[in-house]
Amino acid sequence: MDWNFVIFSTLKILCVIFLALMPMVAYAVLAERKISAFIQDRVGPNRVSLPLIGGIPIIGPFLTRWGVWQPMADGLKAFLKEDFTPNYVRKAYFWLAPALTMTPAFLTIAVIPFGSNLGNQKMVIADLNVGILYTFGIVSLGVYGIVLAGYASNSKYPFLGGIRSTAQMISYEIAMGMSVIPVFLVAGDLNLSKIVERQALEGWFALPFMAQQQTLMSYLLWPCAMISFFIFLVSAFAETNRLPFDLPESETELVAGYNTEYSSIKFALFFMGEYANMIAASCMMVTLFFGGWSLPGLATPANTILAGLLHIGVFVGKMLVFMVLFIWVRWMLPRFRYDQLMDLGWRRFVPLALANILVTATVLLLLNSK
Amino acid sequence: MIVQRKPLTFWERLYLPAIAGGFKVTWKHFRRTLFGGDNAAKQTSKGYYPEVPWTVADGYRGAPYLLKDQDGNTKCVSCQLCEFVCPPKAIKITPPGDSGLKADRSNAEKMPLEFEINMLRCIFCGFCQEVCPEEAIFLQKDYSLTGLTRSEMIYDKEKLLALGGTNAGIQKWKHKLEEAKVQETFPVKL
Ligand code: SF4
Ligand code: SF4
Numbered sequence: 001m002d003w004n005f006v007i008f009s010t011l012k013i014l015c016v017i018f019l020a021l022m023p024m025v026a027y028a029v030l031a032e033r034k035i036s037a038f039i040q041d042r043v044g045p046n047r048v049s050l051p052l053i054g055g056i057p058i059i060g061p062f063l064t065r066w067g068v069w070q071p072m073a074d075g076l077k078a079f080l081k082e083d084f085t086p087n088y089v090r091k092a093y094f095w096l097a098p099a100l101t102m103t104p105a106f107l108t109i110a111v112i113p114f115g116s117n118l119g120n121q122k123m124v125i126a127d128l129n130v131g132i133l134y135t136f137g138i139v140s141l142g143v144y145g146i147v148l149a150g151y152a153s154n155s156k157y158p159f160l161g162g163i164r165s166t167a168q169m170i171s172y173e174i175a176m177g178m179s180v181i182p183v184f185l186v187a188g189d190l191n192l193s194k195i196v197e198r199q200a201l202e203g204w205f206a207l208p209f210m211a212q213q214q215t216l217m218s219y220l221l222w223p224c225a226m227i228s229f230f231i232f233l234v235s236a237f238a239e240t241n242r243l244p245f246d247l248p249e250s251e252t253e254l255v256a257g258y259n260t261e262y263s264s265i266k267f268a269l270f271f272m273g274e275y276a277n278m279i280a281a282s283c284m285m286v287t288l289f290f291g292g293w294s295l296p297g298l299a300t301p302a303n304t305i306l307a308g309l310l311h312i313g314v315f316v317g318k319m320l321v322f323m324v325l326f327i328w329v330r331w332m333l334p335r336f337r338y339d340q341l342m343d344l345g346w347r348r349f350v351p352l353a354l355a356n357i358l359v360t361a362t363v364l365l366l367l368n369s370k
Numbered sequence: 371m372i373v374q375r376k377p378l379t380f381w382e383r384l385y386l387p388a389i390a391g392g393f394k395v396t397w398k399h400f401r402r403t404l405f406g407g408d409n410a411a412k413q414t415s416k417g418y419y420p421e422v423p424w425t426v427a428d429g430y431r432g433a434p435y436l437l438k439d440q441d442g443n444t445k446c447v448s449c450q451l452c453e454f455v456c457p458p459k460a461i462k463i464t465p466p467g468d469s470g471l472k473a474d475r476s477n478a479e480k481m482p483l484e485f486e487i488n489m490l491r492c493i494f495c496g497f498c499q500e501v502c503p504e505e506a507i508f509l510q511k512d513y514s515l516t517g518l519t520r521s522e523m524i525y526d527k528e529k530l531l532a533l534g535g536t537n538a539g540i541q542k543w544k545h546k547l548e549e550a551k552v553q554e555t556f557p558v559k560l
Contacts, residue, residue, distance in 0.1 A: 038403040039396045041410040043418070332392040 012125050016109060025275040026071035032275075032327045034067060039331045045070040078268035086155075086261055093152035098262065098269035101145030105276030107138045112283045113193040115293050115312035116301035123293075123312060124193055131192040132184065135284065136177055139239065142277065143169040146241075146248055146258045149270070153261040161257030164338065165248035168238055171345040172245075176235035178353035179228045182360035183288050186221055196292030200299035204291035205229070212299040217367055224360040229289045231349050231356075236281040238345070241274060242326055244333040245341055252335075282322035283315075290318055424513075431496050431509040434487060435534030436527065440541065443475035444531065445506035448482040452498035452507055460491035461498060477543040485527040489515050505539040 030045065037044030045067030053060055063069070085094065111131040115123030128134050143165060150162015183205055187195045203211030205225040208218035238245040249257035259270045286292060293311035302308040336344070381387060402408050416422050426432070439445050453461045464484035466472075473481040498507050512533070517523045525533070 035400070038400045041399055041403050041408070041413075043403075043409050043411065328393075328396065332396045333389065 008121050009125065012121070016114070016125060017106060021106065021109060021276065021279065024279055025272050026075065028275045028278065028323055028327075029074065029271070030067055030071050031323065032330070033070070035324070035327050036331045048073045075268075078265050081264040083264035083266065088154050089261060090152040090154060093148045097145050097149035097152055098266045098273070099145075100148060101142065101273035102269050102276065104138045104142040104145070105273055105280050108135050108280040109283065111135060111192055112287055113196050113292055114283070114315050115308060117303065118305060118308035118312070122193070123308065127191065127193055129191045132180060132190050136173070140173055142239070145273065149258040149262070153258070155261060157254040157256075158258045158260045161248040161250075161254050161260070165241065165258065168245065168247055168341060171342060172235040172238035175231055175345055175349035175353055176239060178350065178357065179231035179235065180288060181357050182224050182228045185357070185360050185364055186225075192287050196287055196294060197301070199291040200294030204289065206289035210291060210296050212296060220363055220367065221360065224356055224363065225289065227352065227356045229285070231353050232285065232288070234349070236285065237326070237329065238341070240277040240281050240326070242278065243330040244336050246335060247338055247341060250335060278323060278326050279319070282319045282326065285322055286315060286318040426511040426513065430511050430513070431494050433489060433494065433512040433515055434492065434498055434507050434509045436485060436507055436530040437505070437534045437537045437539075438531060439475065439539075440536065441475065442536065444473070444481045445504050446482055446485065447473065447478045447504055447506070448480050449503060451501045451503065455497045455501045457495060457497065458491045458493055460488045460493075462486045462488070475543070477547055482527060485530060486524050487530060488524045490520060490523045505537070508534065508537065510534070
């Protein structure tokens, strides 16, 4: 047995989950609260202060004013609140549902190359050669958490939320899956690390001028890539149940949708699941369309620790841009009506994605046959 | 009335102009609050909530309390209509029973032995105030009720009366009494 591999893999998993993902989820919630506050002329969390740090002049009050400690208070509250289980629920499923929402989001992160190399370790937890298929497989599991929550709650609003999410997530998964096929046609590989390496050299799919060497081909394929990206982006909003597509939750119609009956840490799991899903979706977009860890000039896999860290930083930076986009859109756009959502998914995006595949394939054929 | 719905133009159906418009509005507010240091609390009051308490407007429907009449007597006659109408069943009234407590005022037959409102259940809907034939219960201006235990949040008659204060209202029983007295003499001159 290769102990080196086992130890480093465990280390990578622990670091990614507990040092990166969980804090990111917590601070994504804070960012959401702050950004929404600013958009709505409010100030947002500005109270929580730690006894010793809060007293440090200048920095202490500054951190407090920015709500930097708020996620800790939120987390503590979620753990300490009364965990109320209504007595009419289907207990086993009721307990299972929050876990089922949280885990798929974490599992998708496994195949994302979040950096090139650090030392002699590749910065990806599982370098699968069917990366994207794995991702779509896992993402589809995410719907079970919500559907089960709706079913197990045994009450009407969660049930409606569950039904909506089934239809919504299944429809948009199709559009999403088909929207990325052009990317793989161009890259000729399903392995996400390979895709990133290709983009680093020949230009990001969504921004072909960010390239090490400019090629005509990436410019010719630019329109196709943009359509792919657009469909993927919109589907990602639908898949993560974010506004304008938050119909499973839609608090103005369904109380709180599928998580109406949940309280305390179980609710927090749904909540964190949503943010973890957003992070996963942002990572996917960065990896597939925006060149992952690469920047022009930093395009070759790192062989020093410093360059490795820089690559990770670049990746995280790009991902944060998408997180802000997710958050901003929530406070900008009103919710779609249910039939509009379905119409958009089936009658616009699915045909568009199919046509896009065809056009990309034709362009590739013409380019390669000359 | 029939609202005319104009079919959307192609440009509108693209959604994109609406998104751009939305971004313009949100960015304006975001910039003003983050960089301009301006916010709603600064514009509408002197500061933020716990330090600067909220000024409750007249007609606000806060917690329901029991009232006393102009002579300091209990107005409630234990008719239990409010208990019946209360949607979340927050009110629990113990009537005096056959040989029980007499009302502490004239013209009323009884008053409640115990009157409890569970403030954890109460939704401040105002149905009790609306249904009460005696104007004995009113939603008042308290909006922030706190307690450390659940039992602390069940307000009993004494507490409700103390918090409720006096409201003379239309004094229907005083007028009835005067009417009755006047009617004893003949011819009636009112
Ligand atoms: S305000 Fe509504 S909920 Fe509260 S005690 Fe009165 S009737 Fe009941
Ligand atoms: S408060 Fe009013 S409605 Fe309620 S029991 Fe007393 S008299 Fe009747």
